[in-house]
Amino acid sequence: MARVIVDVMLKPEILDPQGQAIARALPRLGFSGVAAVRQGKRFELELEGPADDTALAEVRKMAETLLANTVIEDYTVRVEE
Amino acid sequence: MARVIVDVMLKPEILDPQGQAIARALPRLGFSGVAAVRQGKRFELELEGPADDTALAEVRKMAETLLANTVIEDYTVRVEE
DSSP states (O other), X not given: OEXXXXXXEEOTTSXXXXXXXXXXXXXXXXXXXXXXXXXXXXXXXXXSSOOOHXXXXXXXXXXXXXXXXXXXXXXXXXXXX | OEEEEEEEEEOTTSOOHHHHHHHHHHHHTTOOOEEEEEXXXXXXXXXXXXXXXXXXXXXXXXXXXXXXXXXXXXXXXXXXO
């Protein structure tokens, strides 16, 4: 069993209203020092086998097919130690 | 400028219907080898200053106040290299 993390974030050029709302809420809550916030998604996949090259290529296909909208989102795949 | 990542995931004992829906969709799309999926949120915070201990303590307070619902969610804070 291996755990693979897929992080999905809006591409930098795509407006992120959720992140902007958080950034604007922080000063109202008394927090300072944050210039910008972006919000994205994180998926934890428990694989049945080891996280070898074949499995990671398969996870990348899952990310492109189901987890991310590659028109507006970027994704990264990594194995959790 | 430093970038800090806050990952927010449902606590392990909390049911995750979004993750389950993804896990069930994968075989229908021809993917195999995934035992379980959990979906969570990822926040990227651009700090105005360095990510020192004071700034990270402040980010942890932001996570507890605004980014995570600590009744049902766990969060982790880390500096992105």
